[in-house]
Amino acid sequence: MTAPVADPLTRPGGSGASRPGRRADGGATSPLQRRRAKMFWPFLLPALVLYTAFMVGPTLASFWISLHSWDGITPMTWRGLTNFHLLLADPVFHTALLNTLVILFGVGAAVFALSFALTMLLRDMAGRRFARAVIFFPSIVSPLVLAIFWGFLFQQRGLLDSLLTGLGMADRPNFLGDHLWLIVCLGMVWMSTGLYVTIIMAGVDQIPPYLYEECELAGATAWQRFRYVTFPLTWDVIATTTVLWTVSSLKIFDFILAFGGTTNDLPPTSTWNTALFIYGNTFGGRVPLYQFGYASAAAVVTLVTIIVLVVLLRRLTRREAVQL
Structure with a gap:
């Protein structure tokens, strides 16, 4: 009995397997592109943290405060959509x-x-x-x-x-x-x-x-x-x-x-x-x-x-x- 032949699209080394150093469209990823991808987040993270702290955070806080009665000092009182x-x-x-x-x-x-x-x-x-x-x-x-x-x-x-x-x-x-x-x-x-x-x-x-x-x-x-x-x-x-x-x-x-x-x-x-x-x-x-x-x-x-x-x-x- 003959052994089943492996599908060339799924076996290691076939064209269907993912290979390191290659993009999804078949093009090779250069070392420079990989280095740029690694440096992306260190440069983006400080701006993202500041934007979250001074824009996203206060915006979400405004949504939460709008559902309460609050004078800025005493504890907030829930009011819903009032x-x-x-x-x-x-x-x-x-x-x-x-x-x-x-x-x-x-x-x-x-x-x-x-x-x-x-x-x-x-x-x-x-x-x-x-x-x-x-x-x-x-x-x-x-x-x-x-x-x-x-x-x-x-x-x-x-x-x-x-x-x-x-x-x-x-x-x-x-x-x-x-x-x-x-x-x-x-x-x-x-x-x-x-x-x-x-x-x-x-x-x-x-x-x-x-x-x-x-x-x-x-x-x-x-x-x-x-x-x-x-x-x-x-x-x-x-x-x-x-x-x-x-x-x-x-x-x-x-x-x-x-x-x-x-x-x-x-x-x-x-x-x-x-x-x-x-x-x-x-x-x-x-x-x-x-x-x-x-x-x-x-x-x-x-x-x-x-x-x-x-x-x-x-x-x-x-x-x-x-x-x-």
Whole structure:
């Protein structure tokens, strides 16, 4: 009786057996690649530990605190989803959430429209570098300084008020009191536009000039050049900056606090966004004082909103790259 023949795909040395020093796709793994694989974790581990300690840990703690009533000192009391139910019935949170959406969509639309307009205006300007530096300047200054300067322009007895007084307008409007939220939004547009002009202009600079020359020879208008050349070829930049604005707009805090607040008081609740709502409930801006659990519930809602919006934006802005 003859012995069974071993399958060449399974016997040692056959093509089906795994061999040391070879990848799954059949290619050999070089010693350099093996050394790089061994060095991967030692370099990644410190950053991973810091990220876990300062990002993942506090986030999980916020979820846990949001399910309790806690003043930061005494033991926590379990409340379940009560804090989230109270948020749904809190008119101040409704105002804060609405203001946040206004910043996200309204201020964001103004920032992007102004950024594209300035980009196209500066594209062929002789002193574009100097002009771009002037426009970018507010983006590198502290928001607290910008808020003080913005308040100096619009507060009572400020620059605008003095100009109107000099023009003999006795019944001049109180801009800071009557239109505080509008002034705050305009200030955020001024503060944010420079950064996005720089990013969008960097994308526009990568477009070959001959495309614009061909459009001019074909008699295309400025709007047609923007619609059919600039906009499609800067789509990747637009998608990236949209996500950047979504995340940053939901975290705007210091500009509103410094502009609308005073030394001892927070700004009026009509100008609160979700970040100020969290701060006001955590550090005693509202009664009862130090509502850490309630503020953590608002923080959880804000985090979930950011995640959902970023995922939706990434899906909506996904498209194939345009080949030149």
